[in-house]
Amino acid sequence: MMSKLFQATILLFFSLILSITVNQFHPRGLPLIITKDMMPGIPKKIFKSVHFIDVKQAYIEAKKGMLIDLRSASDFQNSHAKGAINWSYEMLEKNPTPFIKGVKKETPLYLYCYDETCPLSIMASKILWEQGFRQIFIIKGGFSAWEGNWLPEEKNGYLK
Amino acid sequence: MGRKLVTRRKEWLFKIIRIILGFIFLASSIEKIIYPDIFASIVVKYQILPLWSVNALSIWLSYLEAVVGIMLILGLWEKASAILASGMCMLFLIFLSSALLRGIKLNCGCFFLETSTSSPRSWATLWQEALLLFSSILLGFKKR
Numbered sequence: 001m002m003s004k005l006f007q008a009t010i011l012l013f014f015s016l017i018l019s020i021t022v023n024q025f026h027p028r029g030l031p032l033i034i035t036k037d038m039m040p041g042i043p044k045k046i047f048k049s050v051h052f053i054d055v056k057q058a059y060i061e062a063k064k065g066m067l068i069d070l071r072s073a074s075d076f077q078n079s080h081a082k083g084a085i086n087w088s089y090e091m092l093e094k095n096p097t098p099f100i101k102g103v104k105k106e107t108p109l110y111l112y113c114y115d116e117t118c119p120l121s122i123m124a125s126k127i128l129w130e131q132g133f134r135q136i137f138i139i140k141g142g143f144s145a146w147e148g149n150w151l152p153e154e155k156n157g158y159l160k
Numbered sequence: 161m162g163r164k165l166v167t168r169r170k171e172w173l174f175k176i177i178r179i180i181l182g183f184i185f186l187a188s189s190i191e192k193i194i195y196p197d198i199f200a201s202i203v204v205k206y207q208i209l210p211l212w213s214v215n216a217l218s219i220w221l222s223y224l225e226a227v228v229g230i231m232l233i234l235g236l237w238e239k240a241s242a243i244l245a246s247g248m249c250m251l252f253l254i255f256l257s258s259a260l261l262r263g264i265k266l267n268c269g270c271f272f273l274e275t276s277t278s279s280p281r282s283w284a285t286l287w288q289e290a291l292l293l294f295s296s297i298l299l300g301f302k303k304r
């Protein structure tokens with residue numbers, strides 16, 4: 001039994017070394033250590049262009065750029081952050097061109113999706129980075145944090 | 161003579177289970193290795209691991225799956241690999257059950273990495289993981 005556990009430990013160790021080594025050269029390699037105010041799943045190459053921003057700070061700063069709601073069109077219509085436009089991730093993933101047409105690459109983009117665990121902002125940030133945008137801000141906590149902080153919303157076309 | 165035949169059949173059965181299990185582990189690791197960013201985003205949705213650890217652990221897990229899969233297919237360090245396989249299955253069962261108990265909708269991220277929750281996992285689909293766990297325990301603790 002001891003030898004089996006020893007072999008298992010070697011396999012664990014070997015896979016650890018292998019994963020760290022390959023991750024260094026992987027085109028979508030991830031930073032192994034991330035700080036508290038960042039989210040996992042963002043490749044190293046775009047890490048410097050993607051910033052995580054508090055919802056209240058985003059409310060103030062988004063006026064300088066574009067506030068983008070990545071949720072589905074129906075959820076957006078139901079309610080959304082005041083001043084946000086809908087770039088439904090589903091559509092953005094298929095073809096980003098119609099969305100980014102006419103948007104200057106240096107425009108700061110403030111992205112949000114449903115909540116803290118929603119991966120859409122992170123995934124959209126990768127698409128937008130590939131399209132040449134370098135000022136990407138992900139709003140922490142997404143729309144649920146926006147609602148939770150009583151920030152202005154538009155519901156069915158009315159301001160709340 | 162009869163006993164020998166039964167033993168030989170048993171050996172073949174274990175061999176088949178080992179190879180199938182190995183292929184399942186290897187296949188499930190491929191997309192995770194190609195798209196570590198998407199896999200990490202899926203792991204976040206389970207809401208179990210602290211966020212700072214997700215990147216490192218999700219990368220490690222993908223390669224561990226691949227290594228265990230290859231070892232099982234080749235029949236090298238069979239028992240040690242099967243013990244690790246059962247550990248991973250057990251961990252996954254715990255993660256999935258915990259997420260289901262908390263009402264979190266998610267795809268397991270087992271083979272094809274989908275972040276949408278159009279066909280979320282349910283208690284009814286846990287048998288697949290249970291079957292994998294049973295097979296790996298069978299291999300890991302079988303008598304010579």
